[in-house]
Amino acid sequence: MRLEELVKKLNQEFEVKAYGADPAFKRFLPAAYESVSFDWEAAFEEEFTSYFNGLMIRGASEVEQVFLAVFPTDHVLERFIKEGKPGDLLFMHHPLLMECGDPQGEWRRGFVPIQPGLIEQLKEKQLSVYTCHIPLDYHPSLGTSAAMAAALGMTVTDGFLANDRGEHLILIGEIEEINSPELKETLQSVFSIPYVDCEGPSLEKIRKIAVVAGCGDKVEWMEEAEKKGAQAYITGEIHCHIDSEYGRERFSKMMAYASGTGMSLIGVSHAASEYLVKKTLMKDWFEQNMGLNTTLLPQEKWWL
Template identity: 30%
Template sequence: MTKLKDVCAWMDEELSLDVIPDYPGALNGLQLENGGSVSKVGAAVDASLPVMEKAVAEGVDLLLVHHGMFWQGTQRVTGPVYRKIKLAMDHGLAIYSAHIPLDVHPFLGNNACLARAIGMSDPEPFFDWKGIQLGLKQSMSLSREALLERVGRAVDAPVHHCPAGSDPVGTVGVITGGAGSEVAAVAECGVDTFITGEGPHWSYPLAEELGLNVFYAGHYATETFGVRALSAQVAEKFGVDSVFLPHSTGL
């Protein structure tokens, strides 16, 4: 058993919440507190009602998520919003969210974890966004097919891909989540093969026109890495239990 405020203070500092920009709805940090103690940490991508129900069933008292409770902005506390908050408060479930800070962390981040999983050894930051570098890139000598196999193993899910670029894959860029709409800007960064989570329909034909390989590995699937790594680090540092709470959207 450890203090919630100590765990949150460590995560706030480790993830540099005070300096890394994000979307307003992210509201990074502690979003809902409990009675003040932590004995078991749960990791999940989304702070949804089914995930919270799983957390309660597992005896979790601190839920770490990538997408927090307030993406839709100000909402009435009725219906599912009420049920989520009541469930959490009735069972002493605190909720902590980290979005962009957990994408870009150099070791615990979604990008860094996925890059390691596909064999990147020394990637460099790229893609400027609000004054930070949002992704990682590195030259790789793999064939498209070999990289596709690695990415599929890493995310443990089917990978849709646009085979419009070089083979071997050349400079590979990684930005997890929903960065597929940035194919043109990514190509301008000298990337030959772009690995992301998902993108709009038009990103595929545009990638074909640009001569860019794009691997759409799943928004959910590419964003399980960070919360799992963060929860494992918290468990080790503070001597508490941890569990991953899978709830895939398939997107």
């Protein structure tokens, strides 16, 4: 398949231009690369430097295979460079690595740029990179939260944090009755993670849940979910473990809320929560709609 055709279909499916510049990465990407004195505007595609979504690095003109990942960790990029052939495309959620920290380990750095040497290797091998952040999060049928809802057998009944078309970032709905310990076991299996991060009470009966991929560690979001009747709040990160004043302030605010909430709060890791859509909905979309082979690139460590 021609790269131009695939990029056009992806841009249309996710309405990349309609969203404008990505609100997170228009701030964090320039800062990350400027911190290492790297000319990111020259390295990346011109349209990407305006929207911070879409085709980031242009490779050869014919795409045979799509690789699927969340963050551009060294491990992920090294595998892509080793296994990819000229023209292959890496479809990621983030154009930067985000080190969120490990609830059972170290606090980490937050946003980290791709090593310039790896960017050069991608270009030398004529590999393409396409990233899709906010447009993927909000997509009603291919979204990160939509994938979580589908995997948990959730019937969506409500939501909040809507975009201009009324599509919700946070989804609320009904599942088959389950208790908190069973829900934690289910989540470890669904997301293929060694452990979850938990706060709040352990409940005997859970029927209504809220789901949001990524960093859901915002107290105001949790409060709104609880007002809407959610008994469990499932997200990537319930705590911020970024080793900075910002991270410690977020952590403290979250702990104050957790001490009084009636919801079970469960984190499955930022990366794993967003990888789910890649190994389910997006894998099927590329194979069934685009006729392309796919290769999954899971992270070497989910709590990073």
